[in-house]
Amino acid sequence: xxxxxxxxxxxxxxxxxxxxxxxxxxxxxxxxxxxxxxxxxxxxxxxxxxxxxxxxxxxxxxxxxxxxxxxxxxxxxxxxxxxxxxxxxxxxxxxxxxxxxxxxxxxxxxxxxxxxxxxxxxxxxxxxxxxxxxxxxxxxxxxxxxxxxxxxxxxxxxxxxxxxxxxxxxxxxxxxxxxxxxxxxxxxxxxxxxxxxxxxxxxxxxxxxxxxxxxxxxxxxxxxxxxxxxxxxxxxxxxxxxxxxxxxxxxxxxxxxxxxxxxxxxxxxxxxxxxxxxxxxxxxxxxxxxxxxxxxxxxxxxxxxxxxxxxxxxxxxxxxxxxxxxxxxxxxxxxxxxxxxxxxxxxxxxxxxxxxxxxxxxxxxxxxxxxxxxxxxxxxxxxxxxxxxxxxxxxxxxxxxxxxxxxxxxxxxxxxxxxxxxxxxxxxxxxxxxxxxxxxxxxxxxxxxxxxxxxxxxxxxxxxxxxxxxxxxxxxxxxxxxxxxxxxxxxxxxxxxxxxxxxxxxxxxxxxxxxxxxxxxxxxxxxxxxxxxxxxxxxxxxxxxxxxxxxxxxxxxxxxxxxxxxxxxxxxxxxxxxxxxxxxxxxxxxxxxxxxxxxxxxxxxxxxxxxxxxxxxxxxxxxxxxxxxxxxxxxxxxxxxxxxxxxxxxxxxxxxxxxxxxxxxxxxxxxxxxxxxxxxxxxxxxxxxxxxxxxxxxxxxxxxxxxxxxxxxxxxx
Amino acid sequence: xxxxxxxxxxxxxxxxxxxxxxxxxxxxxxxxxxxxxxxxxxxxxxxxxxxxxxxxxxxxxxxxxxxxxxxxxxxxxxxxxxxxxxxxxxxxxxxxxxxxxxxxxxxxxxxxxxxxxxxxxxxxxxxxxxxxxxxxxxxxxxxxxxxxxxxxxxxxxxxxxxxxxxxxxxxxxxxxxxxxxxxxxxxxxxxxxxxxxxxxxxxxxxxxxxxx
Numbered sequence: 001x002x003x004x005x006x007x008x009x010x011x012x013x014x015x016x017x018x019x020x021x022x023x024x025x026x027x028x029x030x031x032x033x034x035x036x037x038x039x040x041x042x043x044x045x046x047x048x049x050x051x052x053x054x055x056x057x058x059x060x061x062x063x064x065x066x067x068x069x070x071x072x073x074x075x076x077x078x079x080x081x082x083x084x085x086x087x088x089x090x091x092x093x094x095x096x097x098x099x100x101x102x103x104x105x106x107x108x109x110x111x112x113x114x115x116x117x118x119x120x121x122x123x124x125x126x127x128x129x130x131x132x133x134x135x136x137x138x139x140x141x142x143x144x145x146x147x148x149x150x151x152x153x154x155x156x157x158x159x160x161x162x163x164x165x166x167x168x169x170x171x172x173x174x175x176x177x178x179x180x181x182x183x184x185x186x187x188x189x190x191x192x193x194x195x196x197x198x199x200x201x202x203x204x205x206x207x208x209x210x211x212x213x214x215x216x217x218x219x220x221x222x223x224x225x226x227x228x229x230x231x232x233x234x235x236x237x238x239x240x241x242x243x244x245x246x247x248x249x250x251x252x253x254x255x256x257x258x259x260x261x262x263x264x265x266x267x268x269x270x271x272x273x274x275x276x277x278x279x280x281x282x283x284x285x286x287x288x289x290x291x292x293x294x295x296x297x298x299x300x301x302x303x304x305x306x307x308x309x310x311x312x313x314x315x316x317x318x319x320x321x322x323x324x325x326x327x328x329x330x331x332x333x334x335x336x337x338x339x340x341x342x343x344x345x346x347x348x349x350x351x352x353x354x355x356x357x358x359x360x361x362x363x364x365x366x367x368x369x370x371x372x373x374x375x376x377x378x379x380x381x382x383x384x385x386x387x388x389x390x391x392x393x394x395x396x397x398x399x400x401x402x403x404x405x406x407x408x409x410x411x412x413x414x415x416x417x418x419x420x421x422x423x424x425x426x427x428x429x430x431x432x433x434x435x436x437x438x439x440x441x442x443x444x445x446x447x448x449x450x451x452x453x454x455x456x457x458x459x460x461x462x463x464x465x466x467x468x469x470x471x472x473x474x475x476x477x478x479x480x481x482x483x484x485x486x487x488x489x490x491x492x493x494x495x496x497x498x499x500x501x502x503x504x505x506x507x508x509x510x511x512x513x514x515x516x517x518x519x520x521x522x523x524x525x526x527x528x529x530x531x532x533x534x535x536x537x538x539x540x541x542x543x544x545x546x547x548x549x550x551x552x553x554x555x556x557x558x559x560x561x562x563x564x565x566x567x568x569x570x571x572x573x574x575x576x577x578x579x580x581x582x583x584x585x586x587x588x589x590x591x592x593x594x595x596x597x598x599x600x601x602x603x604x605x606x607x608x609x610x611x612x613x614x615x616x617x618x619x620x621x622x623x624x625x626x627x628x629x630x631x632x633x634x635x636x637x638x639x640x641x642x643x644x645x646x647x648x649x650x651x652x653x654x655x656x657x658x659x660x661x662x663x664x665x666x667x668x669x670x671x672x673x674x675x676x677x678x679x680x681x682x683x684x685x686x687x688x689x690x691x692x693x694x695x696x697x698x699x700x701x702x703x704x705x706x707x708x709x710x711x712x713x714x715x716x717x
Numbered sequence: 718x719x720x721x722x723x724x725x726x727x728x729x730x731x732x733x734x735x736x737x738x739x740x741x742x743x744x745x746x747x748x749x750x751x752x753x754x755x756x757x758x759x760x761x762x763x764x765x766x767x768x769x770x771x772x773x774x775x776x777x778x779x780x781x782x783x784x785x786x787x788x789x790x791x792x793x794x795x796x797x798x799x800x801x802x803x804x805x806x807x808x809x810x811x812x813x814x815x816x817x818x819x820x821x822x823x824x825x826x827x828x829x830x831x832x833x834x835x836x837x838x839x840x841x842x843x844x845x846x847x848x849x850x851x852x853x854x855x856x857x858x859x860x861x862x863x864x865x866x867x868x869x870x871x872x873x874x875x876x877x878x879x880x881x882x883x884x885x886x887x888x889x890x891x892x893x894x895x896x897x898x899x900x901x902x903x904x905x906x907x908x909x910x911x912x913x914x915x916x917x918x919x920x921x922x923x924x925x926x927x928x929x
Contacts, residue, residue, distance in 0.1 A: 024859035024867070025808075026847065030872065035802075173872045223909060225908075445870065448869075602866060604866075605914055612911075638817040642906050
């Protein structure tokens with residue numbers, strides 16, 4: 001069984017990313033920046049209607065427009081477009097302006113059909129049926145124990161409905177790629193993707209050419225969050241336009257509106273929940289009916305019950321179909337929804353029980369699971385509670401002073417897998433000039449993958465990370481992991497480590513005879529070769545002895561160097577203006593375990609980033625659909641709210657990493673810290689104002705609605 | 718405008734939305750719709766009786782990062798698209814394309830401007846600075862972003878670095894507080910959530926500039 005170094009020199013220190021300067025100085029070339037010689041600009045034409053049949057489509061005028069080199073129809077006459085943003089046709093022209101004009105000049109006639117764009121609209125009596133068999137698809141109940149009977153035995157129960165909206169990924173670099181044919185059967189694509197290999201495979205399949213003839217390049221990319229795994233219709237269309245234009249490269253990246261409409265979203269979630277406990281605070285039963293929408297297909301499922309040990313539970317989920325863009329995986333798919341609903345119910349029940357919600361949570365942690373996260377949660381909650389000042393600052397719900405500004409605290413727990421995946425490889429080449437190159441067909445989604453690989457190789461070879469050429473983002477390299485599910489670092493670290501060790505040992509085997517020592521007598525440190533602990537020569541001089549032939553080896557994945565399953569907890573401190581409904585974040589505390597950390601600097605960035613993503617979900621984000629016209633009302637970055645600099649509170653991040661955690665091996669961290677932020681914020685808001693805000697985001701509208709319902713209830717009572 | 722922007726309320730004299738719009742010079746640009754452009758439009762219209770084609774061409778020289786760069790644009794071409802598509806200056810990024818996110822920020826005559834809503838033809842004779850022209854040495858802003866990990870995917874980063882440069886240049890010799898830095902960078906949006914690193918970078922850069 002392999003293990004990570006006990007006393008590493010570089011691993012788990014703070015190392016700036018290798019491509020940080022290229023990015024910060026504007027020199028890094030993103031796929032949307034690449035401009036191969038002779039490149040044309042592609043523009044998509046998409047449906048302005050939520051539901052319509054195309055009765056005719058005429059591209060003749062467009063084809064004759066200045067600069068136009070190719071036009072492709074995607075949805076022919078007679079076919080349907082089923083949401084605003086559904087693809088119809090595409091154009092490639094000499095300039096982007098010309099391509100836009102030409103796309104506009106395509107004449108499309110529609111027979112407009114009735115639509116449903118919100119869940120309420122879709123589920124209403126007499127709603128038009130947009131999917132054969134009905135607008136709702138209910139899954140079978142998942143039941144544990146005897147929830148109905150058990151619920152009757154509970155001393156205290158709550159019953160409430162919680163709801164989270166659809167949000168979109170808002171990748172800053174929109175989806176797309178630049179495609180270039182080389183001859184009839186070779187394709188190069190500069191793609192903004194989380195998986196160069198998936199894009200290569202899909203393009204090869206579409207054009208019926210060998211995958212070996214497709215090269216997908218992603219040196220850097222501008223955000224994906226789970227939505228950028230495939231070539232997509234847009235990438236395939238770019239390649240098709242290129243083909244039609246005689247092989248001239250075509251750049252096709254979506255505009256911002258289209259990106260919101262069609263490039264993925266996190267499905268909504270609504271849960272009608274009954275939760276019961278004994279009077280000393282042990283959960284007894286949960287009965288939950290949930291639904292969500294991710295467009296015209298299923299997949300809105302999310303985990304519930306979440307985290308806590310509920311001995312008796314039943315849960316029924318329904319996918320609700322709407323004329324909207326298709327859901328895609330989004331940073332910790334399902335977990336933020338399940339976490340928000342579960343943690344809101346937990347807080348509401350703790351309040352009714354009159355128990356500190358922190359103690360209530362600790363009482364109901366699951367035990368005896370693999371990995372056993374109970375002690376991890378206990379330790380993390382203790383750390384977090386101290387940092388937020390839970391004991392000193394937290395008041396029971398609604399007892400937060402008489403003035404209009406109320407301050408409150410809230411918390412939530414989360415979990416995620418973040419495993420390493422077998423089959424991934426990294427090659428390591430030591431050249432006679434001393435340069436070291438790693439290669440793998442993985443890519444950096446922004447987590448610092450390139451740097452992680454270099455740190456590990458440098459650790460083994462006694463070099464600095466900047467000495468390592470970490471070459472990723474090329475689909476023709478040895479198989480590398482797609483960047484999803486927090487799997488990149490745990491999947492790529494073990495093969496990198498193994499490759500570096502194999503390369504080092506091969507180097508020692510070559511050098512030892514000449515030095516008249518055993519390979520075991522050799523070691524590497526500080527850019528030097530050591531014999532029996534004494535400096536013998538520089539790394540470069542040692543490599544020069546390789547003569548003409550470099551060392552090149554392949555490292556394989558090794559499960560004993562990676563692991564899966566993390567906990568984590570977050571606390572929020574908020575102030576709520578009960579007159580305006582405005583929520584101000586004062587502080588967020590996050591405690592996160594992820595096994596062996598490779599780069600503490602980029603690890604922290606990911607945790608901060610996860611929290612800020614969750615903060616957006618908690619406070620700002622919401623796809624707003626207009627039931628009447630069927631269109632999205634905020635497909636931009638102004639009315640689709642995202643946090644700016646002034647919205648960022650003090651954020652305290654701590655890594656929970658005692659030695660037994662480090663020994664678990666590497667686990668991914670991209671997703672876990674984004675799961676519980678929105679839940680913790682909602683609980684803090686509720687604690688502050690004394691009434692549950694049951695609809696996310698915690699916008700002034702939703703906060704004021706909650707306050708209004710409270711005063712109405714009081715009047716009625 | 719400013720009074721409707723909650724982010725700018727009571728803020729210091731950082732780049733306000735009004736300044737951006739003023740810098741965008743949408744009004745001034747109409748004056749540069751030259752005769753040649755009009756002729757080209759008419760020709761195109763005559764050639765194609767179909768939809769109106771606004772694809773006249775204007776030869777343009779822009780002063781970018783100290784170099785005179787000449788290209789052909791349309792009167793409607795934005796500065797951002799001109800930099801990226803015609804001049805291969807791809808530091809400024811196209812993200813929201815309507816003056817909300819700041820990824821396209823460039824510095825024109827010393828003031829930060831959203832280049833996605835600035836017409837290229839309105840920038841003749843002005844000094845245009847993009848992130849590519851900044852000092853990459855140890856006292857430069859890109860270095861501070863690199864060292865403090867003020868970036869993840871990095872797509873918003875050129876905009877943040879540029880906004881930071883404009884803010885610190887305007888407040889030379891001062892050491893801004895965290896709150897002032899936040900106000901100064903409030904015209905930019907990051908989706909990866911890298912703000913904490915950005916703040917640290919901006920504070921470090923301010924210190925380095927003061928020391929320099």
